[in-house]
Amino acid sequence: xxxxxxxxxxxxxxxxxxxxxxxxxxxxxxxxxxxxxxxxxxxxxxxxxxxxxxxxxxxxxxxxxxxxxxxxxxxxxxxxxxxxxxxxxxxxxxxxxxxxxxxxxxxxxxxxxxxxxxxxxxxxxxxxxxxxxxxxxxxxxxxxxxxxxxxxxxxxxxxxxxxxxxxxxxxxxxxxxxxxxxxxxxxxxxxxxxxxxxxxxxxxxxxxxxxxxxxxxxxxxxxxxxxxxxxxxxxxxxxxxxxxxxxxxxxxxxxxxxxxxxxxxxxxxxxxxxxxxxxxxxxxxxxxxxxxxxxxxxxxxxxxxxxxxxxxxxxxxxxxxxxxxxxxxxxxxxxxxxxxxxxxxxxxxxxxxxxxxxxxxxxxxxxxxxxxxxxxxxxxxxxxxxxxxxxxxxxxxxxxxxxxxxxxxxxxxxxxxxxxxxxxxxxxxxxxxxxxxxxxxxxxxxxxxxxxxxxxxxxxxxxxxxxxxxxxxxxxxxxxxxxxxxxxxxxxxxxxxxxxxxxxxxxxxxxxxxxxxxxxxxxxxxxxxxxxxxxxxxxxxxxxxxxxxxxxxxxxxxxxxxxxxxxxxxxxxxxxxxxxxxxxxxxxxxxxxxxxxxxxxxxxxxxxxxxxxxxxxxxxxxxxxxxxxxxxxxxxxxxxxxxxxxxxxxxxxxxxxxxxxxxxxxxxxxxxxxxxxxxxxxxxxxxxxxxxxxxxxxxxxxxxxxxxxxxxxxxxxxxxxxxxxxxxxxxxxxxxxxxxxxxxxxxxxxxxxxxxxxxxxxxxxxxxxxxxxxxxxxxxxxxxxxxxxxxxxxxxxxxxxxxxxxxxxxx
RNA sequence: GCCGGGGUGGCGAAACUGGUCAUACGCGCCUGACUUAAAAUCAGGUGUCUCCUUUGGAGGCGUAAGGGUUCGAGUCCCUUCCCCGGCACCA
Numbered sequence: 003x004x005x006x007x008x009x010x011x012x013x014x015x016x017x018x019x020x021x022x023x024x025x026x027x028x029x030x031x032x033x034x035x036x037x038x039x040x041x042x043x044x045x046x047x048x049x050x051x052x053x054x055x056x057x058x059x060x061x062x063x064x065x066x067x068x069x070x071x072x073x074x075x076x077x078x079x080x081x082x083x084x085x086x087x088x089x090x091x092x093x094x095x096x097x098x099x100x101x102x103x104x105x106x107x108x109x110x111x112x113x114x115x116x117x118x119x120x121x122x123x124x125x126x127x128x129x130x131x132x133x134x135x136x137x138x139x140x141x142x143x144x145x146x147x148x149x150x151x152x153x154x155x156x157x158x159x160x161x162x163x164x165x166x167x168x169x170x171x172x173x174x175x176x177x178x179x180x181x182x183x184x185x186x187x188x189x190x191x192x193x194x195x196x197x198x199x200x201x202x203x204x205x206x207x208x209x210x211x212x213x214x215x216x217x218x219x220x221x222x223x224x225x226x227x228x229x230x231x232x233x234x235x236x237x238x239x240x241x242x243x244x245x246x247x248x249x250x251x252x253x254x255x256x257x258x259x260x261x262x263x264x265x266x267x268x269x270x271x272x273x274x275x276x277x278x279x280x281x282x283x284x285x286x287x288x289x290x291x292x293x294x295x296x297x298x299x300x301x302x303x304x305x306x307x308x309x310x311x312x313x314x315x316x317x318x319x320x321x322x323x324x325x326x327x328x329x330x331x332x333x334x335x336x337x338x339x340x341x342x343x344x345x346x347x348x349x350x351x352x353x354x355x356x357x358x359x360x361x362x363x364x365x366x367x368x369x370x371x372x373x374x375x376x377x378x379x380x381x382x383x384x385x386x387x388x389x390x391x392x393x394x395x396x397x398x399x400x401x402x403x404x405x406x407x408x409x410x411x412x413x414x415x416x417x418x419x420x421x422x423x424x425x426x427x428x429x430x431x432x433x434x435x436x437x438x439x440x441x442x443x444x445x446x447x448x449x450x451x452x453x454x455x456x457x458x459x460x461x462x463x464x465x466x467x468x469x470x471x472x473x474x475x476x477x478x479x480x481x482x483x484x485x486x487x488x489x490x491x492x493x494x495x496x497x498x499x500x501x502x503x504x505x506x507x508x509x510x511x512x513x514x515x516x517x518x519x520x521x522x523x524x525x526x527x528x529x530x531x532x533x534x535x536x537x538x539x540x541x542x543x544x545x546x547x548x549x550x551x552x553x554x555x556x557x558x559x560x561x562x563x564x565x566x567x568x569x570x571x572x573x574x575x576x577x578x579x580x581x582x583x584x585x586x587x588x589x590x591x592x593x594x595x596x597x598x599x600x601x602x603x604x605x606x607x608x609x610x611x612x613x614x615x616x617x618x619x620x621x622x623x624x625x626x627x628x629x630x631x632x633x634x635x636x637x638x639x640x641x642x643x644x645x646x647x648x649x650x651x652x653x654x655x656x657x658x659x660x661x662x663x664x665x666x667x668x669x670x671x672x673x674x675x676x677x678x679x680x681x682x683x684x685x686x687x688x689x690x691x692x693x694x695x696x697x698x699x700x701x702x703x704x705x706x707x708x709x710x711x712x713x714x715x716x717x718x719x720x721x722x723x724x725x726x727x728x729x730x731x732x733x734x735x736x737x738x739x740x741x742x743x744x745x746x747x748x749x750x751x752x753x754x755x756x757x758x759x760x761x762x763x764x765x766x767x768x769x770x771x772x773x774x775x776x777x778x779x780x781x782x783x784x785x786x787x788x789x790x791x792x793x794x795x796x797x798x799x800x801x802x803x804x805x806x807x808x809x810x811x812x813x
Numbered sequence: 814g815c816c817g818g819g820g821u822g823g824c825g826a827a828a829c830u831g832g833u834c835a836u837a838c839g840c841g842c843c844u845g846a847c848u849u850a851a852a853a854u855c856a857g858g859u860g861u862c863u864c865c866u867u868u869g870g871a872g873g874c875g876u877a878a879g880g881g882u883u884c885g886a887g888u889c890c891c892u893u894c895c896c897c898g899g900c901a902c903c904a
Contacts, residue, residue: 223816224816224817224899230903252904303902333903337904340904351904424903542898615838618826621818626824629825629839629840635839635853635854639854642854674829675829683827684829684838686839688837690837691838757832757834759884759885761884761885763885764834802885811884
């Protein structure tokens with residue numbers, strides 16, 4: 003028998019699959035084909051950082067197992083791959099002098115593609131797309147224009163993360179603990195004109211449609227949290243002197259009688275008007291200026307401070323004037339940017355009131371009975387409260403009081419029920435080079451003008467220096483920047499900012515369906531055939547980013563009539579982190595184990611098996627190469643035994659002996675684990691068990707069937723060795739063989755091992771026929787000498803019989 | 814602080830709806846076979862304590878800790894401890 007040479011057979015079969023176009027799949031082009039049962043298997047596309055790490059290997063091997071399993075179950079499986087190829091790392095490499103970001107990126111893509119081929123993943127490479135290719139980003143731009151026309155992409159001034167060192171806007175995910183991910187400088191908040199997608203208009207749809215998708219509960223919880231829907235009321239506070247109304251949002255309108263002052267965010271547009279002409283004017287201006295200079299970290303960690311505006315508003319419930327303050331613990335981005343402060347029942351307001359000596363009025367108390375007079379103290383909310391000190395509403399339970407007060411003020415137009423969200427609109431402009439240009443022109447006469455569709459793509463221009471210097475790098479190319487206005491022909495400049503890369507990845511799964519379409523982003527009929535993605539696999543770190551954005555994009559595209567589905571990902575699974583020394587593997591941490599070396603040493607099949615055998619795929623795992631030897635040993639053992647069986651084992655028969663039964667039990671176990679439970683480590687153990695039983699029984703009449711089953715079941719994990727052994731067993735093209743089905747009659751046992759317990763402790767086990775009645779089982783149990791010894795002289799008070807399992811005597 | 818995930822052998826982990834001496838499968842370790850030797854391979858052993866008429870057998874204790882429900886709990890309930898991750902002035 004020849005030796006197991008993984009490198010050799012892996013190269014051989016990868017060539018065979020490629021020649022046979024084994025994993026390429028066509029779009030339906032006839033009604034019959036459209037009837038095929040489809041399965042869209044997708045893993046989050048990689049950022050081409052240069053090398054795959056074990057986290058990628060886990061992610062894509064999981065997808066690969068599912069792909070093979072579903073294919074062999076008869077589904078037409080779409081399993082594409084692409085690259086999230088715009089983004090900062092390539093640009094930073096370019097800044098360091100590594101060449102053009104495009105060259106760096108394409109070099110990296112080539113390297114990763116080669117690694118992916120080496121691992122033998124079943125991918126339809128004809129559908130590969132990369133975000134940075136003009137054929138792709140042309141349609142990213144086209145979609146932007148559609149969103150813009152629909153009023154869902156707009157410009158506004160908003161606070162953004164600004165790195166004073168790199169002179170650029172940073173995405174939230176580039177800010178770690180208030181510092182720039184790249185240079186470590188403290189991030190400032192700056193008010194800049196930015197592009198936004200109106201994702202907040204879809205907040206309720208994003209929440210409600212959770213009911214329609216099969217996602218992990220915790221991922222939905224994270225999104226719910228992030229969207230942060232709060233129900234409450236908007237209440238108007240009157241400023242008589244200036245003849246204006248200040249709206250506030252509150253979730254506790256029942257505490258309105260306890261509102262003893264108001265607080266506005268320093269950025270509130272009315273701050274200046276309020277303070278004007280009061281003796282506080284200078285102090286207010288000073289505070290606003292001071293706040294603007296504060297870093298985000300400082301603003302969030304310092305003790306609360308603020309300043310009186312010199313104005314008073316009328317509490318609409320009490321009719322009393324209350325002072326209006328400004329303080330930066332109130333955020334302009336949430337609610338109305340102004341609050342009614344109820345220091346008796348809100349910790350933050352209390353802290354503020356203490357510091358500035360503002361009055362504290364208690365307006366709710368626990369329903370159980372009167373807590374002793376605690377005037378002037380903070381009192382946390384409790385489950386059952388009723389109103390006090392609240393005029394005609396005193397005595398009401400809090401929720402009822404809230405409704406009544408809103409209704410009462412509503413009659414005079416001073417309050418209405420309102421909903422507020424934590425979710426903000428998605429700011430997607432980046433003052434960076436390596437991203438998708440935003441197809442917009444600013445004209446002196448016409449203002450914001452979209453680039454006409456037939457002029458797309460707006461190609462990313464060449465620039466001399468990628469370094470951001472406060473203005474986007476694209477703006478440094480004067481020739482590119484200045485264009486005639488598409489509308490009036492007058493002088494105009496291009497938008498020089500680029501899009502967040504999350505825009506690119508919000509629709510790539512649609513492009514895969516129809517990747518070569520050059521007259522539209524995709525054909526709706528084709529997309530409607532494949533979508534939604536049946537199984538999506540990727541990290542949970544994208545819960546509030548990519549996964550939320552993609553859901554938003556699909557909802558908009560659905561409403562614009564581009565796609566039939568309302569949700570992109572029907573099923574979702576998160577693989578755990580592969581850690582090294584406690585932190586997750588990533589290029590930026592430099593703790594990457596390249597799978598290449600491992601594949602070189604042990605073969606791709608060993609790497610694939612090993613990463614899935616390490617533990618449950620959805621749990622984090624600490625990377626160690628200890629144990630990979632065991633997998634290599636298993637493969638050699640498999641090789642030897644199957645070769646032996648192929649040469650020696652009898653050709654016919656299988657019978658219903660122990661090996662035949664074990665074979666069918668293993669089929670049932672593996673199918674259930676992959677198909678229903680979505681666990682991937684235990685099937686490997688189950689196949690190992692079967693191999694262990696087969697090893698000493700290669701002459702068993704069931705040996706050949708057992709060997710074939712082992713090879714067939716391990717194929718999704720280790721497709722190369724499986725294919726080779728399948729051939730040696732005298733068969734062809736395992737990749738398209740139907741998935742084995744367990745023979746039910748061999749799963750049902752005629753006899754079973756009856757467990758006999760005394761007081762819940764196992765005392766003996768006897769082999770009995772499966773069809774014995776309960777009474778007979780009890781008799782058999784009593785007959786056991788070991789049980790006799792335990793029962794000795796004691797009285798049996800009860801006998802519990804679990805059919806086909808056990809008898810338990812209670813004495 | 815809040816939310817989520819965990820805590821089982823020297824290690825990675827099994828035990829899926831409470832029911833077969835809990836620890837499958839693999840790693841590591843120990844013993845033996847093969848070998849000049851090593852590697853590889855193969856066979857066997859491997860929670861812990863106690864006892865016995867000791868090539869074998871019997872029993873006690875063991876799933877972070879304590880309590881509860883149950884004929885029976887790693888699995889369900891309560892309390893506590895520890896580890897990991899995420900969010901954190903959102904009115």
